[in-house]
Amino acid sequence: MALRNSPASNAQPSSMNWLVENAARVALPIRQKLPVAFLIVVLLMVALSLAGLSELRRANIRAAELVGDQIRISTLRSIERSISAINLVGAELFLNVGDQSQNNNLAKKFYDEVLLFRAAAAQTGNERRATHFLTKKYEKEFFTKERDVQTEASKMRALYVQGDVSAARRVYDTALSEALEKFNRVVSSISFDLGREMQARVEENAKAFEKAQNLVVGTSVLAIATALLLGLTISASVTQPLDRIRKALGELSYGRFNARVFVPNRDEIGELAQHVNQTSAKLGELYDEVQHQKAELATLNSALEDKVKKQVQEIERANRLRRFLPAQIAELIVSEPEEEDILRTKRAEISVLFIDLRGFTAFANSAPPDRVIEALNAFHTASGPLIEASGGTLERFLGDGLLVLFGAPVSVENAAQKATELALDLRAAVRIAIKPFGTGGKEHQLGLGIGIGTGTATLGQIGFQARRDYSAIGPAPNLAARLCEQAKDGQILISQATANQIDFDLRPAGPFSLKGIGGSVVAFEL
Template sequence: MTTASVTPTLAPLTGVSVLVVDDLEQNRKLMHAVLEPRGFVVRSEPSGAAALHALTETDVDVVLLDVLMPEMDGYETCARIKADPRTALLPVVMVTASGTQERLRALEVGADDFITKPFDQAELMARVRSLARVKRLHATVLEQAAALERWNTELESRVEAQVEDLQRLNRLRRFLSPQIAGLILESGDESFLESHRRDITTVFTDLRGFTAFAETAEPEETTSVLREYHAVLGELVFAYEGTLEHFAGDGLMVFFNDPPPCPDAPERAVRMALAMRDRVDELAASWRRRGHDLGFGVGIAQGYATLGRVGFEGRWDYAAIGTVTNVAARLCAAAAARQVLISPRVRAGLDGRFETRSLGPLELRGIARPLEVHEVLGLSDDASTPKEEA
């Protein structure tokens, strides 16, 4: 390599690394003398093989590659650089003679640019700077693409996790209030779905006179009444954080103290029942204007039950099984319109915060012995307002 002229000093492009490949030591020294004062980091190698090895050890921005070298010439070296996926996009400037044929072959093997001998320093600096900027821009694009790919992978993982969470939440919401389902979703603990034994307070409700109403009313009217009724009761079940076991026509079963602990289960159950009674009173007034005479009865009992998931794949429910559910159902059946009947254990858990009266021992269908039954009349004068949860 030779130089024909001396050019003015150009603004340095610091930090750019250049690999000079030339078998002649004086040419390598010349490149060092031209590039290093202008802020380039220069590494030189005496052969194509040495250059390929150097590229496995270090990252450079531009390669200045002489064509005429023994053993492996510049064309083969360039072709190998471009064939390696790690260096395929590394800018290569071929230092060639002035022949058109040599330039054409340099382009055919993948060279990005070429400098003809004897080269002009200004031209050399301009080409190196330009390709170094392209290399760095491309590296930035690759980094951004890799970051985007990582973000997409993370996003896909998050979406999959969110879809799984939504599926779990939808399964849980079929028998749990949104607040409870959300807590279980956050904790990731579904162990409560396995069969277990728990002391619960069970609430049964249904409508007095519904059977006769359903036999005589049009199906559309029956559906309209049930829709209004279920909407009111469902809202209060969720407000009081009860676990909804099932709707069955006009019947509804809710229990407290499972899955989440509820230290005030009897009180909460009774408060919910009274709130339901008040809301159904409003509905009953509108039903009467439409010619339907329907009342509302509630039965509440406390005792141990076996709880857990029942059903089959694709259709699971969360159920409570035990005498306590039967007692609550029988109390509900015995209740007249607007009556809230409770078992002795429920009465004991109220601690005088509610007005009640004893109905004495009652024989309930399917229950072996008479049960002391109490009717809840309402809150006592000094009791606080219902503890509804938003």
């Protein structure tokens, strides 16, 4: 089944999933996405810091403005105190009836108060003065009333110094008092307006502080929320696709090669998902191909089993033939469709060669066992290759003797001639082979006797299921065996029928009276 990671399977709400999907679709490598997200967070922190610094600067400005308001109020308070001091000293001056020295001191004190008034007033005014905060509304009236007060105060002091106390008092009571009163009203109006302005600024500062506090808190919350959202979005755009890829790989590990994973990422994870899908598809193709090959292999194995079985039968057949025939003849007939056609029971005319070691029984009784086996192996080693080369069929091993057929199970031309030629070769080879095994005594010397018979014989397989031999039964093998018994050491005796079919120099031998064969038997010596 195909692996599907639908949005409904995610824990985030749909809006969050939308953010994650779109963040994943940004065509940037992860090694760039993460620094960009970190940079955005840093910029948010910088923006928060700048907002805080901006509000702090505005708060400093408002604080400076409040300090300025305090200075203006303090200045106005000084002016008001100077006006009160001038009134008080003037009244004391004209009410004093004491000595002249005390009056002079009061006059001097009055003048000092006027100077203090002038100094206090000098802090307000135009741009040539230290502090200028008068508004256009009161500036002209303030300077006019200030000059009136200073003019009348100077006129009163001058009259008093000249000794015209009455004139000085009239100036004080009328012009100076009126000027002071008018100026005091101007100062009071300025103080009242400044107080209202200061109160408004205090209220404004409180609102500004609350606004700044809300701004900083809101900006902080927004920055933190944005950073968290950005971090969650970036991490989810990485972890969710990785989880889908993990599930797809789990499906692959269980052999479900049709598993596919969908991720919207256009980065390394998206590339990884493509590789997973390609690998899954390729594994699926390979799996189908393996299954197809498995089916083909099963078919081939079945056919191979039949073929092997047939070949084993052929090998067994060939091995059976090789037990009876020379290798070259066995190879020629192994291609026959049925070996039974070759080894079937039949009657045929054949030539039989029988060879036997003379004196072997006495030798076996006196010689050590390993020496006995060594002598037999030497005998067979010398005989076997000659028999195979002659084309004869080794019918059986008889311990110290051998029985060889010519013309069975496969008919051959000149069977008697080939049997006679083999007898000559065996006599020469076996004599050499057994020569080292003489014991010294004449009665223990090993010799060789050979008999050859030609005639009709019954041919076929004898034995049981586990062991079968090809055998020849009849006059020809019996005659060969009896002639071999009559042959002396080194003598080759052949039957009349054999002699009639060969081209060798012969001399008569016998006649012999042979066991199992009626009458006198004529034989020849090769």
